[in-house]
Amino acid sequence: MDVEQMKVGFMGVFCYLVACTRTKEALVVDPAGEEDRIVERVRQKDLTLKYIVNTHGHPDHTCGNEKVKALTGAKIIMHELDDQMFNSEQGKEMAREWGFTPSPPADIAVKNDDQIIVGDVCLKVIHTPGHSPGGICLLGDGNLFTGDTLFVGGIGRTDLPGASTSQFMRSIKEIVLTLPGETIVWPGHDYGARPCSTIEDEKRSNPWL
């Protein structure tokens, strides 16, 4: 499994190109702008992009869905709760207010424990609500894509519509932090001193935990 981290858009979102090295099938996590650059990387690496997977429905993470789907034919995958929330008129309005293109509806809505497969790569969906109702982390081959749930040295905010602080802390403490210490944490924004971390390092040094 090959992981490439790309920082895109004006909110410092980390987008990830995750590929099977054998079959060259790939998925992109949170194409949050600079769609042409993302698709160019897909072509340079000779990959077939099968899925666009969103860690959650916030428009800063989903704003590139429409264009990347149009350019590659990849299917959009999101947790069913965020698909519902952000495909409502209110959700689309929120995207426009933030200055983003709303995402089309998910082609595939997922829930906890579902698996997303590209070639030999299998990412398990872990529902981690709190930052948004349908926030997910994706776990595969010792890599954890944490979206806006866990950052390097930080955690997500819980003051936006649909958020819940108590649910959020439960997701972090009872689900994310119980994963093996050596699991690599790939965050949803470039807020930390380093681009990635591990569960063990965050437990030891993240002041919010």
Ligand SMILES: [Zn+2]
């Ligand atoms: Zn968010």
Ligand SMILES: [Zn+2]
């Ligand atoms: Zn975000």
